[in-house]
Amino acid sequence: MTPWLQRQRHLIDFTVEALARRKGRNLALLVVYALMVFVLASVLLFSQALRREAALLLAQAPEITVQRLVAGRMDLVPAAHLERLAGLRGVASAQGRLWGYYYDPATQANYTLMVPLTDPPPPGTMQVGPTLARFWRLGVGDVLSLRTHDGRAFPLSVQGILPTDSALVAADLVLIAEADFRAFFGIPAGLYTDLVLKVRNPREVAKVAQKVQRDLPDTRPIIREEILRTYAALFDWREGMVMVLLSGAVLAFMILAWDKASGLSAEERREIGVLKAIGWETSDILAMKLWEGLLVSVFAFLLGYLAAYVHVAAFSASLFVPVLKGWSVLYPDFALTPQVDPFQVFTLFFLTVFPYALATLVPVWRSAVADPDAVMRQ
Amino acid sequence: MTRGHRTRGDLALVALLALTLAAAATFLHAALAGGRLDGATREGRNLVARLGLTDLALFTEARYTRHPTQADRHAAFQDHPMALEHFPSGSMMAPPPFFGRTAHDPLAPATASPD
Numbered sequence: 001m002t003p004w005l006q007r008q009r010h011l012i013d014f015t016v017e018a019l020a021r022r023k024g025r026n027l028a029l030l031v032v033y034a035l036m037v038f039v040l041a042s043v044l045l046f047s048q049a050l051r052r053e054a055a056l057l058l059a060q061a062p063e064i065t066v067q068r069l070v071a072g073r074m075d076l077v078p079a080a081h082l083e084r085l086a087g088l089r090g091v092a093s094a095q096g097r098l099w100g101y102y103y104d105p106a107t108q109a110n111y112t113l114m115v116p117l118t119d120p121p122p123p124g125t126m127q128v129g130p131t132l133a134r135f136w137r138l139g140v141g142d143v144l145s146l147r148t149h150d151g152r153a154f155p156l157s158v159q160g161i162l163p164t165d166s167a168l169v170a171a172d173l174v175l176i177a178e179a180d181f182r183a184f185f186g187i188p189a190g191l192y193t194d195l196v197l198k199v200r201n202p203r204e205v206a207k208v209a210q211k212v213q214r215d216l217p218d219t220r221p222i223i224r225e226e227i228l229r230t231y232a233a234l235f236d237w238r239e240g241m242v243m244v245l246l247s248g249a250v251l252a253f254m255i256l257a258w259d260k261a262s263g264l265s266a267e268e269r270r271e272i273g274v275l276k277a278i279g280w281e282t283s284d285i286l287a288m289k290l291w292e293g294l295l296v297s298v299f300a301f302l303l304g305y306l307a308a309y310v311h312v313a314a315f316s317a318s319l320f321v322p323v324l325k326g327w328s329v330l331y332p333d334f335a336l337t338p339q340v341d342p343f344q345v346f347t348l349f350f351l352t353v354f355p356y357a358l359a360t361l362v363p364v365w366r367s368a369v370a371d372p373d374a375v376m377r378q
Numbered sequence: 379m380t381r382g383h384r385t386r387g388d389l390a391l392v393a394l395l396a397l398t399l400a401a402a403a404t405f406l407h408a409a410l411a412g413g414r415l416d417g418a419t420r421e422g423r424n425l426v427a428r429l430g431l432t433d434l435a436l437f438t439e440a441r442y443t444r445h446p447t448q449a450d451r452h453a454a455f456q457d458h459p460m461a462l463e464h465f466p467s468g469s470m471m472a473p474p475p476f477f478g479r480t481a482h483d484p485l486a487p488a489t490a491s492p493d
Contacts, residue, residue: 013387020386052412054434056419060427065448074448097430101441110438112445116429129435165418166425171435172444194448196430227432227447234446295390302397309404313411328438337416340408 008291011284015291018271029260030300036253037304037352038311039246044344045308046317047239049336054231057169058224062196063205065097065222066212076191081216085195088215090208092200096192098181102146102174107135109329113174115181117196123177125159131171131330133161149186156180164333171332257356264363272364276372285368286361293360297353304352305345313338 001009019026066085068077077096086094099114111132121127128138136144138158145155162170182189197212199205209221264272272285311317316336415423425431433445442449 009387009391012391013385016386016390053419056415057422057426057434058432060423061432062430065432067448095430101444110441110444112435114429118428131435162425163421165421168418168434168436169422169426169431172438173429173435175429222432222447230447231434295394298394299397302394302401306397306400306404313404313407328436330435330438332435335416335418337411337419338404338408339412340405342405 008287011288012291012295015288015295018288019292019295026296029257030296030303032253033257033297033300033352033356034304034307036250037301037348038307040243040250040352041305041308041345041348042311042317042320043239043242043246044348045312045338045340046320046336047235048339048341048344049312049317051232051235052339053168053334053336054235055228058227058231061224061227063199063202063224064197064209064212065227066195066197066216067220067222068194068216068218069220070218074194076187076193077195077219079190079192081219082192082195084215085197085212088208088211090200090204090211092198094195094197097194097196098178098187099193100181100185104146107329109135109172111172111174111330113176113181113184115178116175120177121159121175123179124155124157125177126156126180127160127162127173127175128158129162129170129173129330130164130167131332132174133158135330146184148184154180154184167332168334172330254355258359264367269367272367273372276368282365282368286365289360289364290357293357294353297356301349301353305348309338309340312336 066077066081068075068081079096082094082096085091095117097115097117099112102111102113103109104111126144128136128144132138136142138144138161140158140160143155143157145153148154156174156176162173162175176184181187197208199208205223205225209223212219212221275285276282311319313336316334321331432447435444437443
């Protein structure tokens with residue numbers, strides 16, 4: 001080992017012994033510090049994982065969804081629109097979708113009722129989302145009665161339950177036949193909730209959307225790119241909101257850390273005086289204190305980050321679920337695949353480790369350059 | 379400090395090294411896990427493709443939080459003019475895009491373009 005390394009090793013050894021002498025105080029600081037990193041890193045990792053999941057799932061969303069607006073609100077689309085769009089150059093296929101919301105006063109939750117584009121269930125039956133099935137403890141063959149638009153009871157028997165793994169997109173879905181849907185909501189034939197278009201050439205999607213709006217000015221085309229962008233913006237916003245809420249706690253911690261790191265106790269000042277008196281150089285004392293700051297902050301960062309990773313990867317960020325749930329009665333159960341953005345992790349590292357390590361140096365430098373006799377007498 | 383004798387400083391360095399390796403392992407784990415689609419994601423993608431779904435079922439309490447991408451233009455204040463946002467998830471979601479640059483309007487001025 002080179003003399004320089006040997007020297008640093010001894011300095012670290014001395015620093016750890018000094019930290020151990022004030023065990024309670026330093027442990028408390030380490031725990032609070034690690035906790036702060038844990039919360040910040042959890043938010044970052046969780047948002048990143050959700051963003052990835054949304055991008056992967058919605059990559060299969062319809063290329064163009066066309067809504068009709070009446071007085072600025074979504075309205076039913078007539079079949080004539082569908083025929084007109086199906087004939088547009090560049091459109092491979094156009095289909096009318098039927099979906100709507102059903103508010104169930106018993107559960108105080110909104111369900112999404114939908115007619116599948118392919119393989120709809122037979123009339124009188126339904127396929128339900130996994131969260132809804134769990135909520136009502138539904139099994140195949142069970143009957144759930146909903147109330148139609150004109151107040152009649154509308155019993156539907158469960159034909160199947162959508163896979164548990166698809167809860168993130170299908171938690172509250174109720175899939176029914178077209179005839180049932182129209183009877184349930186009182187929607188006559190020839191009207192759809194919205195239309196979905198498939199485009200032959202993926203590079204022409206924006207062009208086709210322009211044509212849709214030119215030919216049918218009362219419509220609003222939504223392309224898949226916009227859906228993905230909306231979700232990216234949604235999670236950015238959420239991350240930002242949580243960070244703003246957390247900033248109070250972060251500032252409080254910074255004041256505590258700054259106070260702890262930049263103010264020297266009488267005991268620490270005496271220690272510096274003694275070290276100087278027995279022949280330590282100012283640079284040794286600075287190095288020793290820098291090691292102290294680095295050890296505490298790097299340990300806290302690593303502990304906090306690792307705990308956050310386990311929190312998100314193994315427990316799907318279960319501590320955040322109550323906040324995310326809001327008023328949702330039907331909240332999906334889902335596992336997240338962790339995703340680490342090295343840039344974010346390094347930003348967090350720089351923002352949490354370096355200010356603390358540097359804050360320890362200033363007062364030490366002031367004491368260390370002073371006369372040992374004067375320092376010890378203070 | 380004698381050779382071969384482990385001090386507290388050495389233990390601290392070993393612990394630091396172990397934690398650093400564990401942190402590095404998370405990068406590897408995330409890269410490996412992110413590289414392949416797990417069963418749940420594949421199942422979800424299939425359903426999205428089959429049903430033509432457009433949104434995640436994260437916030438099911440209101441129409442515009444259930445389908446943020448399909449919501450009315452004046453979501454989230456859509457219940458009546460000047461209605462105050464009162465759903466908790468409203469504070470978690472981005473404001474509608476038309477508050478800033480609109481996501482849909484860029485298509486509007488281009489409608490006069492030739493076929």
